[in-house]
Amino acid sequence: MEALLFPGIDYRHVVLTVPEQLRHCFEEYPRLLSEMVKAGVETVIAVMSRAAGGQLRIGVVAVIQTAGRASNYNPHLHLMVTSGGLDERGTWHEIKRVSFDYLHREWQRQLFSMLEEQCRSAGLRHLLESLKQEYQRGLVAYWEPKPVRTGKGLARYLIKYVVSPPVAVSRIIAYDGQEVEYCWQDHKSHQQEKVRVTAVEFIRVLVQHMLPKGFQRVRYLGLHAVCVRQKIKEQVRRAIGAVMQEAFYFAEAVMSKLGWRAKIKGKFGRDPLQCEQCGAEMVLWKVWVPKHGVVYYLPDDAPQWSEARIPSKMDGTVQLCFGF
Template sequence: MLKEFGQKYLGGDIGFSLVMHTWGQTMQEHLHIHFIVTGGALVSSPTGYSWNPASHKFLFPALLLSNMFRNRFCFEIAKLWADDKLNTNDGALDVQDMLQQGLSKNWEVYIQPPLYDKEKLLEYLGRYIFRIAISNHRIVALGKDTVTFKYFDNRDDGKEKLMTLHVFEFIRRFLSHVLPDGFVRVRHFGLHNAGLRLKLQHARRVLGEPFELPAILKLKFLDWFKKISGSDDDPRLCKFCGKGLMLPVREFGPVFGWRLFFHAVLGFFSSWKLAFT
């Protein structure tokens, strides 16, 4: 839909990347998506390419985009339901009532110019890519059955407050934001998509940038960690002896199929071995 708006209001191809964000300050469900959109479009003509910049104060009509997004989203849900491809939890989900409620509400698409320069903007968006629902530094106390953590109350002028949850509720909230297997949090479309790499190069050229795409720098782990943490401490240093270095040996991904069975067998023999030691 954004590509359609790019053609209609800017007359060409735009690029945009999105990051899905599912939680709020207290790890409650707060589903929303952050978009970064090019401030203009690549216009092609028989004589070549040109760049049509967007107005600094206007990209697309937000109200129209909000309504179209709501209608198209609900239409696709209804289509899945009609094709029996929607999981309704054995009929427990009243899809028709859900669609009626969704269509009766105003959906919000918020559009604003960047508050920072492009480097800081990309850095800000990048924080959401690998961030989890809560960071360790926000946890201030652990009780026998409770966890207390800091949060900012956006309904009270962003004041910092404390919240205490039962450990089971804390774990439930945290795990509710773990994405299903195969789900992609970050997507790229238009000029940002790998399939339009050549058009992206043409866009760079008409904007005065080198035609060739820049090589991606490969940072070493320690350099990357120091850059994001602002600390010169070695994170591999053992916290107990203060001398030894903890080095990665192997990475393990999700376990499926025969590997899951194999792990179960190993677990059985491990339990059997421990029982007789």
């Protein structure tokens, strides 16, 4: 998963949930999980496009999860979403903030519309109408406000949902040949809960999360779609490069105006950009502004300095902070 992410792009973690009253639909008809992914992607596209003031093409990695904390059947989506997108002219727009109210309402609209179209049941339509009254502010959804740089740590976190069983061995407390006792962490009470079930019931708990043969739990969509990614990769790189270059010019203009390097030289008699270890001029790696956060950073795939020039005694990172 990490190898398919775009270098130099941050990602956000989005979680979209399904009301308890509707979960049986997905358990009875697993094909609806694929439709749920489409609805989820349309939701994040709408949310980010609204924030950008125009239609955006974004990258999404979707992970389908069917198990809740108690190993019950609880279908929901974990999405890795690029922190920005391309407009119709190929310009990259970084999205800093989105409307959470709109996220909840749009996810409800997309999910309910999908179910109405796919099921066409009078009973389901009646249920959806009652749920609209119950969830007047939209369905439960989570949007990580702080982006994850390059998304690698997030990818490792999400892949656990794919490889981990509904009930990990470490959660099994006892088995006497007839019954199984296991535990889980309740996210509301933050207390460890225990349950004891028959061996047959325990098998049912595990089997209910088995998806049809060939079903893909991980989906790559939008800019991350297999047929699109290779074609768009260079365009994304150029678009990101243009944004980063503008930020670099901004940083240089601010620093040049302040004359901070010359002032430090005159005051303390040393060049702040000269490496104390090898004497080479250090490269500007990151610019952080209190009001705007990180406005410039050196991409991961940018040319790096020679490791041969880094003394072995350097075991950390030297950071310069300028609060302008």
